[in-house]
Amino acid sequence: MYLFSICLLSFFSLFLFSTLVFLLGIYYLLFDYSVFIEWELFSLNGSMVVMTFIFDWMSLMFMSFVMYISSLVIYYSEDYMSGESNMNRFIMIVLMFILSMGFLIISPNLISILLGWDGLGLVSYCLVIYYQNVKSYNAGMLTALSNRIGDVAILISIAWMLNFGSWNYIYYYDYINNSFEMKIITMLIVLAAMTKSAQIPFSSWLPAAMAAPTPVSALVHSSTLVTAGVYLLIRFNPMLNLFNCGWFLLLIGCLTMFMAGLGANFEFDLKKIIALSTLSQLGLMMSILSLGYPILAFFHLLAHALFKALLFMCAGSMIHNLNDSQDIRFMGSIVNFMPLTSVCxxxxxxxxxxLPFLAGFYSKDLILEMVCLSWINCFIFFLFFFSTGLTASYSFRLFYYSMSGDNNFNSSFSFNDKGYYISFGMISLLFIAVFGGSFLSWLIFPIPYMISLPYYLKLLTIIVVFLGSYLGYIISSINFSYDLFSLSLLSFVSFGGSMWFMPFLSTNFISYFPLKYSYNSSKTFDYGWGELFGGQGLYSLFIYMISYIQYWYDSNFKIYLLTFIFWMFIMIPLFFLW
Incomplete structure (x- = not known):
């Protein structure tokens, strides 16, 4: 009862708080208010270390979405994690994660951003290794080491901003035109955002982080950890425009989107397919942000958080009912056994x-129309639309494997939709995943903008979605056993299915070489010369000297007598005789 009350109390508190914050965010949006709170903690060499919070419509709406999804995830966890002996600990770690994300969202100051940024990294490591096995430990170490690169970039940018006398970057937008320091800081912030939002070449940690419990994945990979880098770049957007970092981010974002979409079409792990789709949407957010549309990127960030949290919850319900099996080849005909989960x-x-008139359509369609309207080359244009087709392709491939055909699980096993907490969490997100996109578009874009395009470009988005859907379904349903499709194109399948060999490169360059080098250094210096001339060497020398002195002290009288006899009867007579 005590554990149940913790879940229930957390759910009600977060839900109530998210409602209040969302209403406040709408008020601030309608009246264009912004509240800036700061107080000085201490002063260091003329630079004030201050705790600052900014409350504007962007931070308040994002905070309300994070808390709403978190409340439903905690409620959902009561059923999903019912066999967990340390439920109290799990809920506390999730609450720490939400607190860290809150610090990051409402901070316009690099020092307080670092507090939330590092908190996210540390707590996410604890959540990834929550199921304590070798696979989880490896995934947690890859996640932690990849994200440390971004943490170091934030730390260096804090050191660079010491030149300005304050860490509130929003004060320096007017100064950045001809400042070399601000150019360096912008490059470091872009690097930090690339690591946290898993852009190429730091993408491999995001599918590996699926070793965490599914409720955590629903929270982390929809609205919190992975979107932190995008949110930071939305805040730093004036610097991106001035220092011409957009072309680099545009290329990286488009390649990430393409790579993740291609990889998801070869993956068979249910959670990894959804993780790769998250990676694809992050690439879309990054690329549209680099084209100079931060509000549009933020709109897609919010819309994506809603349907992606629901997608993870449904996947968790399937995994929970199928005895923790995540392979989509063991599924099939789930719609007959779990109709509610299948609908969601x-x-x-x-x-x-x-698909038109669902939440994702309003942001995605607008993004692709703005891409058609922007000054971009054919390569970027192709990547945008082809990646959109790949998204539809792997979604319908997933539909084919899980919903249609015969059930491929154990014949004696039955599963159903009777989990009350799981069903409540999914239904609560279902309505928002349907109506949330239009509601957000009316709020964020109250004045309708005229996008004038030829009819073939206007319809291209919907055509690509339907073509990709049809292609994914056809490729999945065709039996390739006679042609041995995977074996005939083995190099392409292994290249595309392994995220362009990025996990191998990441584990070797991020994990293997530094750890191997540090091990050899430790063996040579700490356990070798350092031991000989350091602590152990001094210890051995002191032990030897103390034992030698103790020897003289113990045999003091005998040595004194022998010395007296030696001098009196041998040395002194010899001296006189000489």
Missing amino acids: FNVSSLSLCG
């Missing part, structure tokens, strides 16, 4: 594809 899963999946 398909609605969120279609929203991800960008």
Whole structure:
């Protein structure tokens, strides 16, 4: 009862707080208010270390979405984690994660951003290794080491901003035109955002982080950890425009989107497919942000958080009912056994594809129309639309494997939709995944903008979605056993299915070489010369000297007598005789 009350109390508190914050965010949006709170902690060499919070419509709406999804995830965890002996500890770690994300969202100051940024990294490591096995430990170490690169970049940018006398970067937008320091800081912030939002070449940690419990994945990979880098760059957007970092971010974001979409079409792990779709949407956010549309990127960030959390919850319900099996080849005909989960899963999946009038359509369609309207080359244009087609392709491939055909699980096993907490969490997100996109578009873009495009470009988005959907379904349903498709194109399948060999490169360059080098250094210096001339060497020398002195002290009288006899009867007579 005590553990149940903790879940229930956390759910009600977060839900109530998210409602209040969302209403406040709408008020601030309508009246264009912004509240800036700061107080000085101490002063260091003329630079004030201050705790600052900024409350504007962007931070308040993002905070309300994070808390709303978190409340439902905690409520959902009561059923999903029912066999967990340390439920209290799990809920406390999740609450620490939400607190860290809150610090990051409402901070316009690099020092307080670092507090939330490092808190996210540390708590996410604790959550990834929550199921304590070798696979979880490896995934946690890859996650932690990849994110440390971004943490170091934030630390260096804090050191660079010491030149300005304050760490409130929003004060220096007017100064950045001809400042070399601000150019360095912008490059470091871009690097930090790339690591946290898992852009190429730091992408491999995001699918590996699926070793965490599914409720954590629903929270982390929808609205919190992975979107932190995008949110930081939205805040730093004036610097990106001035220092011409956009072309680099545009290329990286488009390649990430393409790579993740391609990889998801070869993956068979249910959670990893959804993780790769998250990676694809992060690439979309990064690329549209680099084109100079931060509000549009933020709109897609919020819309994506809603349907992606629902998608993870549905996946968790399937995994929970199938005795923790995540392979989609063991699924099939789930719609007959779990109709509610199937409805929620398909609605969120279609929203991800960008089917008209669902939440994902309003942001995705607008993004692609703005891409058609922007000054970009054919390569970037191709990557945008082809990646959108790949999104629809892997979504319908997932639909084919999980919903259609025969059930491939154990014949004696039955599963159903009777989990009350799981069903409540999914239904609560279902309505928002349907209506949230239009509601947000009316709020964020109150004045309708005229996007004038030829009819073939206007319809291209919907055509690509339907073509990709059809292609994914056809490729999955065709039997390739006679042609041995995977074996005939083995090099392409292994290249595309392994995220362009990025996990191998990441584990070797981020984990293996530094750890191997540090091990050799430790063996040579700490356990070698350092021991000989350091602590152990001094210890051995002191032991030898103390034992030698103790020897003289113990045999003091005998040595004195022998010395007296030696001098009196041998040396002194010899001296006189000489």
